[in-house]
Every structure is written in structure tokens, then in C-alpha cells.
Amino acid sequence: MNIALLSLEQTPPLSVPLRFFLTAPLFGLLASLLLLYDGPHLLMNRWYPSTLALTHLITLGFITMVMFGAMLQLLPVLAGSPVPRPIFVSSTLHILLTLGTLSLASGFITGWAWMMVSALILLGLSFFGFIGIVAYCLVNVKGRSPTMTGMRFALGALVINAMLGIILGMLFVGVVLPLPMVLTNLHLTWGLIGWIGLLIISIAYQVVPMFQITPQYPSYLTPWLVPLVFFILFLWTPLDILVHLNQLPATVSQLLIGFIGLGLSIFALVTLNLQAHRLRSIPDVTLNYWRVGMIGLLFSIILWGVGVFWSDLAMKPFYPVLLGVIFIVGFVLPVIQGMLYKIVPFLVWLHLQNQQLEITKVISMVKIPNMKQVIPDKFARRQFWVYIMALGLTISAVLWPAGLSDVAGIVLACSFLFLGYNLYKGLWLYRSVSWQIAAAKGKKSDF
Amino acid sequence: MTSKYQLDVSQLEPCEPLERILATLPQLQTGEYLHVLHRMEPYPLYSILEKEGYTWLTQAGQEVPIEIYIWRSTDTLAAAAIKDRQAGQPL
Numbered sequence: 001m002n003i004a005l006l007s008l009e010q011t012p013p014l015s016v017p018l019r020f021f022l023t024a025p026l027f028g029l030l031a032s033l034l035l036l037y038d039g040p041h042l043l044m045n046r047w048y049p050s051t052l053a054l055t056h057l058i059t060l061g062f063i064t065m066v067m068f069g070a071m072l073q074l075l076p077v078l079a080g081s082p083v084p085r086p087i088f089v090s091s092t093l094h095i096l097l098t099l100g101t102l103s104l105a106s107g108f109i110t111g112w113a114w115m116m117v118s119a120l121i122l123l124g125l126s127f128f129g130f131i132g133i134v135a136y137c138l139v140n141v142k143g144r145s146p147t148m149t150g151m152r153f154a155l156g157a158l159v160i161n162a163m164l165g166i167i168l169g170m171l172f173v174g175v176v177l178p179l180p181m182v183l184t185n186l187h188l189t190w191g192l193i194g195w196i197g198l199l200i201i202s203i204a205y206q207v208v209p210m211f212q213i214t215p216q217y218p219s220y221l222t223p224w225l226v227p228l229v230f231f232i233l234f235l236w237t238p239l240d241i242l243v244h245l246n247q248l249p250a251t252v253s254q255l256l257i258g259f260i261g262l263g264l265s266i267f268a269l270v271t272l273n274l275q276a277h278r279l280r281s282i283p284d285v286t287l288n289y290w291r292v293g294m295i296g297l298l299f300s301i302i303l304w305g306v307g308v309f310w311s312d313l314a315m316k317p318f319y320p321v322l323l324g325v326i327f328i329v330g331f332v333l334p335v336i337q338g339m340l341y342k343i344v345p346f347l348v349w350l351h352l353q354n355q356q357l358e359i360t361k362v363i364s365m366v367k368i369p370n371m372k373q374v375i376p377d378k379f380a381r382r383q384f385w386v387y388i389m390a391l392g393l394t395i396s397a398v399l400w401p402a403g404l405s406d407v408a409g410i411v412l413a414c415s416f417l418f419l420g421y422n423l424y425k426g427l428w429l430y431r432s433v434s435w436q437i438a439a440a441k442g443k444k445s446d447f
Numbered sequence: 448m449t450s451k452y453q454l455d456v457s458q459l460e461p462c463e464p465l466e467r468i469l470a471t472l473p474q475l476q477t478g479e480y481l482h483v484l485h486r487m488e489p490y491p492l493y494s495i496l497e498k499e500g501y502t503w504l505t506q507a508g509q510e511v512p513i514e515i516y517i518w519r520s521t522d523t524l525a526a527a528a529i530k531d532r533q534a535g536q537p538l
Contacts, residue, residue: 011491077490210487213458279486280458349462350491357498371462 012076012086014351018427019094020069021344024336025420027061027101032413034105035394039405043398046320053108058328059191060101060123062416066336067199068093070343071134071151074203081137089133096126107172116172127162131155146222150202153230157194160237164190182244186237192327193260194233198226200335201267211342212287214274221270229263232256254308261301268294285380289338292388296330322398329394337387337419344423345374348430355437366436374426383418390415451528455484457511465492472501472517478524483515484508504529 031054035042038050045051072090076082083089100122107116134155141148164187171177209216236256242248272294275287303323307314352368390412397404452471456464464485471481483489488505492515496503500520508514516532518525 211461213460213486280460282460284460346461353462353465353495357495370466371460 011347011350011354012073012083012090014347014430016083016086016090017069017073017347018344019090020065020072021340022420022423022427023094023098024062024065024069024340025416025423027057027065028416029413029420030061030105031057032409032416034409035412036406036409039397039409040401043318043321043401043405045317046324049108049111051321053105055324055328056101056108057105058333059196060097060104063196063328063332063336065097065101066340067196068097068130070203070339071130071199073343073347074147074206075134075137075141075151081140083133083137089129093126093130093133096122096129100126104169111172113173116169120166120169120173124162124166127158131159131162145205146217146226147202147206149223150198150205150226153226154195154199154202157190157198157230157233161187161190161195179241179244182241186240188324189257190233190237192324192332193264194230196332197264198229200332201226201229203339204267204271204335207339207342208271208274208290211346212275212278212284212290213280214278217270217274221266225263225267229260232260232263236260257304258308261304264297265301268297283377285377285384286338286341288384289334289341289387292391293331293333293335293338296326296334296391300327300331318398322395325394325398329391334387334391337383340419340423341375341380342371344426345371348374348426352430352433352437355434366433366440369429369433374429375422379418379422379425383415383422386411386418387415451480451482453482453484455511457484457486464489465495468492468517469495472499475519475522475525477519477522478528479522480516480518480525480529483517484511485513485515486511488513489515502526504533 034050034054034057041048042050042054069090072083072086072093076086100119103115103119103122106112107119134151138148138152138155164183167177168180168183168187171180177183205217205222208214236253239248239256240253243250243253272291275291278287300323303326307319307323313319349368349371356366356368390408393404393408393411397408452474454467454471456467459467464483468481468483468489475481485508493503496517501517502520503518504516506514516529518529
């Protein structure tokens with residue numbers, strides 16, 4: 001008899017992941033409004049305070065927010081390692097991350113040191129609280145699946161990234177730091193590739209075959225890709241510092257980043273290939289999100305490569321902004337939205353199923369909506385096209401900020417609003433069916 | 448005399464496999480079991496089966512990655528049939 005690692009009992013309460021998933025679109029909306037408010041300046045230079053604020057509203061408020069919820073959900077389910085006191089832990093981390101992100105964005109925009117100090121304290125508590133809890137759970141995991149291994153490395157990258165972020169934050173409270181530009185590049189590389197990129201790859205190993213009915217990721221790829229990218233990043237870090245101190249030629253750093261780009265390209269191409277060989281080819285909007293994301297990842301790697309060989313382009317102020325926009329808005333956001341459209345309906349369905357089983361031995365007492373009814377495909381598909389317009393406009397706005405940043409901000413705001421509406425719609429359906437089940441329970445107890 | 452239901456859910460999206468399995472189980476009569484063809488282990492199913500009073504056997508499949516046999520925990524005939532199957536005897 002196979003002993004299950006995953007069970008309904010180990011699934012944390014629905015509020016644990018949902019509080020993160022439902023807050024994320026609000027931060028996306030806030031970031032869009034900032035783009036609308038301060039657009040042209042914001043897209044011209046990566047060092048502009050509003051640009052830093054917008055970047056962190058997206059990377060912390062949207063991306064990390066979802067990642068926190070996903071990991072707190074997946075750890076007990078995939079690893080059989082429950083998070084202790086899940087509601088207390090998740091609500092504390094959620095409040096700290098929410099307030100910390102708001103303080104950080106406000107600190108960048110206003111330049112108030114006390115705001116930055118409170119952001120550093122709140123985010124520090126949030127990150128190291130999260131890291132401590134997840135590390136505790138991962139220690140208890142017996143399995144060594146590629147997803148669990150990948151999560152460990154992504155968590156390691158988060159430790160490094162959070163430390164770099166806190167050190168950099170001290171710049172804003174009057175502490176003088178050596179090589180602030182180099183530290184910033186290390187921070188964003190460990191954040192975007194280490195924490196976000198490695199976690200997406202690790203979770204993709206699980207969710208792409210499961211939800212998109214594809215073959216499994218090849219076993220020659222999954223055990224080594226994430227650890228290898230992590231170790232190259234680790235090796236690259238001191239060497240990049242030496243490059244900036246003119247102790248090493250720039251090609252050393254570029255070569256290592258090139259290897260990372262190669263690894264990420266292999267992941268993108270393998271994913272696209274798996275999706276082209278789906279076992280059952282039925283229309284699925286989340287597939288579109290993933291395909292856009294993989295193409296966005298490939299584009300960002302190509303654009304980086306072009307910048308290496310065409311230094312005039314790399315020196316333009318818009319180049320790093322464009323690179324960041326394509327990586328974040330063109331790769332990370334669609335993949336996360338694609339995941340949300342599968343994970344949220346699945347969790348709603350799973351929890352309703354569980355509630356129903358608690359009250360009766362008759363399996364189909366209250367009709368439980370299936371996944372496609374929790375968030376109807378047509379709503380997700382409409383939001384997808386709004387997102388595609390927002391992506392095109394945001395990329396175009398980097399090249400023509402004065403003319404397009406306002407429109408890009410409005411359409412991006414619509415995209416996040418629509419996403420939020422779809423996710424909240426799933427929650428409303430959950431509540432409505434949950435009440436029906438509770439009512440049925442009341443009737444049953446009368447007999 | 449035992450008989451079985453076979454259900455191939457290997458190409459269905461979550462949560463369809465679980466829904467179809469749960470819809471088929473009430474049809475099992477004494478001595479009958481459900482043979483499920485799946486592409487991955489349906490972990491959430493197991494605790495439901497336990498609650499509903501079913502026993503299961505999961506093993507690597509020949510045509511699909513995973514095969515699961517499910518029968519009522521109180522059904523000794525179906526359990527014996529599964530045991531015979533494990534011993535390589537025809538059902």
C-alpha cells in the first residue's frame with residue numbers, strides 16, 4: 001500500500017494561501033497607478049525613486065506575495081510537512097509583508113528615513129520569519145523531489161537577496177556603503193533569477209504536467225538545473241565584484257551570466273516543447289499565459305545577450321528598464337497569473353470537497369462546482385487579452401515614455417483589476433457553496 | 448465471482464479524475480473493485496477513500512504511469528480478488 005505524503009488533512013486552511021493571492025492584484029493595481037501618475041520619468045531611468053518604488057510594488061507586493069502563499073500551501077501538500085500554527089503564521093507574515101512593501105515604496109518616493117527604517121524592520125521580520133518557517137518545514141521533509149530541492153535553493157537565494165536588500169536599504173538612512181551600484185546589481189540578480197526564477201522552475205516541475213496534461217519534465221534536466229544555476233550565481237557574485245574593482249575582465253562575469261541564460265533558455269524551450277506535446281489538446285488559457293511567459297524569458301535573455309555585444313545599446317538609460325520590464329512583466333507576471341488561475345480554483349474545489357465529506361457519507365449531496373466553474377474560462381481569457389495589451393503598451397512605453405506611459409498605466413491597472421475580480425469571484429463562489437454545505441449539515445443533523 | 452470497473456483518467460485535468468472516481472465508487476457491488484489508470488499519484492484521493500471506508504492499492508502501471516485498485520474495506524471478496532491479482536492469478 002502506498003502511504004500518501006499528501007492528504008486533505010495536511011492541506012492548510014484556504015485562508016492561508018488566499019490572503020496572499022487576493023492581496024497581490026491590489027499591489028499590481030497600486031503599481032499601475034504609480035505608472036499612471038509618474039509615468040514618463042519613471043520609465044526613463046532605473047535609479048529614479050518612483051522606478052524603485054514601482055519595481056518593489058511588483059516584485060514584493062505582487063510576485064513575492066504570491067510566492068509566499070504558494071510555498072505555505074505547497075509545503076504541507078507536496079512535502080507532507082505542515083506549517084505550525086498556519087493561520088497565525090500566514091496572517092503575521094502577510095501583514096508584515098504588506099506593511100513593509102507599502103513602507104518601502106513610500107520611503108523611496110518620499111525619501112523619509114523613518115519610513116525606510118520601518119520598511120527594513122517590517123520586511124526583515126517578514127522575510128526572515130518566512131525563511132525560518134519554511135526552512136523548519138524543509139528540514140522535516142524526507143523526500144528529495146526536484147521541486148523540493150529547487151525550493152531549498154530558491155530559499156537560499158532569498159536569504160542572500162534579503163540580506164543584500166537590507167544592506168542597500170541602509171543607504172537611504174544615511175549609512176555609507178562601498179560599491180552601491182554593484183550591490184544593487186547583485187540584489188536584483190539574486191532576486192529576479194535566484195529567488196523568483198528558481199522558484200518558478202521548481203514549481204513548474206509540479207504544476208505544468210499536473211494542470212496542463214503534459215509529459216513530465218525530463219529526468220536528465222530536473223535534478224541539476226536549479227542547483228547549477230544557484231551555484232553559478234554563487235560563483236558569479238564575488239567575481240562580479242572583482243570585475244567592478246578592475247581585478248578581472250568583464251567577460252568573466254558575462255560568461256557566467258551567459259551560462260545562467262543558457263540554463264534558463266533550456267527551461268523555457270523544454271517547457272514550450274512539453275506544452276506542444278500535451279496528452280490532451282483542449283483549449284486552456286493558462287497555457288497561453290505560460291507560453292507568453294516562456295517567450296518573454298527567452299526575449300529577455302536575447303536582449304541581455306544583444307546588450308553584451310552592442311555596448312552602445314547597453315549604455316542607453318532605457319536599456320536596463322526594458323530588460324527589467326520584459327523579464328518581470330513579460331515572463332514572471334504571466335507565469336504567476338497562469339498559476340493563480342489553476343491553483344485558486346483547485347484549492348476552492350479541494351476545500352469544498354473536504355467540507356462536504358466531513359458532513360456526510362453520501363458523496364454528492366451538494367453539487368460542488370468543478371475547477372472551470374470556479375473561475376470561468378471566458379473571464380480568464382478576457383483578462384489574458386487585457387494583460388497582453390498591457391504588456392505590449394508597457395514595453396512600447398519604455399521606448400516612448402512621453403506618449404504611452406499613461407495608456408500603459410491605465411491598461412495595466414485594468415489587467416490587475418480584472419485579475420483581482422476573477423480571483424475574488426472564485427472566493428465568492430466558495431463562500432456561497434460553503435454556506436450551502438453548512439445548511440445541508442444543519443438539515444442533516446435534524447434527522 | 449468478481450468483476451471490476453475500469454476508469455482511465457490519465458488524460459483528464461484536475462479535478463476531473465477525482466470527481467469521476469468518486470462518482471463511480473458508489474456503483475461497486477460486493478466482490479467488485481475499481482481499477483483506475485492515472486498519470487500521477489492522486490494523493491488527495493487517499494484521505495477521501497479512508498473517510499469513505501474504501502481500501503486501495505497503488506502500483507506502477509504498464510500502459511500508464513500509475514494504476515490504483517479501490518474496493519470497499521469491508522468487502523473480503525474484492526480484497527481476495529486483488530490479492531489473487533497480486534499473486535499473478537487471473538481475476
